[in-house]
Every structure is written in C-alpha cells, then in structure tokens.
Amino acid sequence: xxxxxxxxxxxxxxxxxxxxxxxxxxxxxxxxxxxxxxxxxxxxxxxxxxxxxxxxxxxxxxxxxxxxxxxxxxxxxxxxxxxxxxxxxxxxxxxxxxxxxxxxxxxxxxx
Amino acid sequence: xxxxxxxxxxxxxxxxxxxxxxxxxxxxxxxxxxxxxxxxxxxxxxxxxxxxxxxxxxxxxxxxxxxxxxxxxxxxxxxxxxxxxxxxxxxxxxxxxxxxxxxxxxxxxxxxxx
Numbered sequence: 001x002x003x004x005x006x007x008x009x010x011x012x013x014x015x016x017x018x019x020x021x022x023x024x025x026x027x028x029x030x031x032x033x034x035x036x037x038x039x040x041x042x043x044x045x046x047x048x049x050x051x052x053x054x055x056x057x058x059x060x061x062x063x064x065x066x067x068x069x070x071x072x073x074x075x076x077x078x079x080x081x082x083x084x085x086x087x088x089x090x091x092x093x094x095x096x097x098x099x100x101x102x103x104x105x106x107x108x109x110x111x
Numbered sequence: 112x113x114x115x116x117x118x119x120x121x122x123x124x125x126x127x128x129x130x131x132x133x134x135x136x137x138x139x140x141x142x143x144x145x146x147x148x149x150x151x152x153x154x155x156x157x158x159x160x161x162x163x164x165x166x167x168x169x170x171x172x173x174x175x176x177x178x179x180x181x182x183x184x185x186x187x188x189x190x191x192x193x194x195x196x197x198x199x200x201x202x203x204x205x206x207x208x209x210x211x212x213x214x215x216x217x218x219x220x221x222x223x224x225x
Contacts, residue, residue, distance in 0.1 A: 102154035
C-alpha cells in the first residue's frame with residue numbers, strides 16, 4: 001500500500017539550479033496538490049490539478065511550475081532555485097471533496 | 112473566503128490530562144472541517160473530519176472534535192493524553208469554491224510531559 005510517494009526525500013541545491021520533485025499516487029485519485037510547509041505558516045498550496053493534463057495555481061505559485069502528464073504523477077519544478085524556496089514540500093491526492101492523502105515530504109535546502 | 116485560526120502554537124499537557132486544541136474557522140458556506148496530525152519527519156495523517164450530520168465527530172487514537180456553528184469552532188479534544196500524542200496538529204477547512212484544496216491553520220505543537 002504505497003499511497004502517495006514523493007521523490008526525492010532530501011535535496012540540497014545551489015541558488016539558480018533547477019530540479020523536479022516527483023509525486024506518484026496509486027489510488028486512482030483525480031485531484032493532486034503540491035504544498036509547501038514553513039515554520040509558523042502551516043501548509044500553503046502551490047499548484048494543484050483536477051485531472052490528467054490540467055493544472056492550476058494555488059496560493060503561492062511564483063517560481064514553480066507543474067505538470068500532470070499521467071493521472072498518477074504530479075511533478076513540481078523549480079526552474080531557478082532561490083533561498084526563499086527552502087522548505088518542506090508535500091504532495092497530496094484525493095477524490096474531490098474527500099480527505100487528502102499526503103506523502104512523507106521532500107526537504108529542500110537552497111544555498 | 113475560507114480560513115482557519117489555531118489558537119496557541121504550542122500546548123503542553125501532562126500525561127493523562129485533557130488535551131484541548133483550539134480551531135476557529137471562517138467560511139461563507141457550510142464548512143467541511145478536518146484535523147490532521149503530523150509526527151516528526153512524516154506527512155500529515157487524517158485524524159477526523161466533519162462534513163454534515165452529527166456535530167460531535169470521533170477520530171482515530173481517541174480524539175474527537177465538536178463542530179459549533181454558533182462559535183465557528185472545531186476544537187480537538189482527547190480525555191487523557193498519551194506520550195505518543197506528541198506531534199503537530201493542523202486544523203483545515205475545505206475550499207468548496209472550486210479548487211477543492213485545503214486551507215490550513217498554522218498548526219499547534221503538542222508536548223506531553225511524563
């Protein structure tokens with residue numbers, strides 16, 4: 001029972017580098033989400049997808065891009081990493097208004 | 112617009128004591144409310160949810176929450192704290208306006224003192 005799997009679990013980048021975070025879910029969920037978690041701020045929505053081939057901006061989308069080429073995968077890209085993007089990133093998935101299932105997170109540090 | 116406020120970023124209780132974590136919400140529509148728990152270095156796990164119906168909701172690990180519309184509250188309680196309850200707890204309201212995402216509170220870290 002994998003649920004939601006995030007890859008990688010940890011990463012350190014230098015300012016200006018690019019990278020892609022991968023989220024995979026095996027529950028056939030339509031909806032997928034990317035959040036970032038920062039101390040004292042809870043989780044904030046970056047981008048989300050309501051189905052294969054669709055994406056939309058959330059609360060804090062600047063500096064990130066996403067793609068949902070396959071229903072089970074949701075990729076989060078940083079084209080030019082900045083120190084302000086140091087955070088813990090969580091992917092989640094759900095059926096519509098049902099509770100979201102979360103991955104274990106990716107800890108990203110930008111130096 | 113929907114939002115959530117959690118009062119108290121840190122709460123400490125003695126083992127065996129009552130746990131009370133406060134959550135107030137703002138919503139222009141009847142809310143769907145959730146409590147999630149996050150253990151260190153892990154993702155969020157659903158504790159309980161309120162959508163419609165009974166206002167007292169029971170969740171996992173002995174937690175429960177009561178939806179009070181008149182107070183716009185959804186406080187989380189547990190009669191007797193256990194050491195294993197030490198974690199961070201997040202209250203969230205479901206966005207029913209189209210995005211179907213969750214608006215989270217800033218979290219409350221629960222410490223249980225032996």
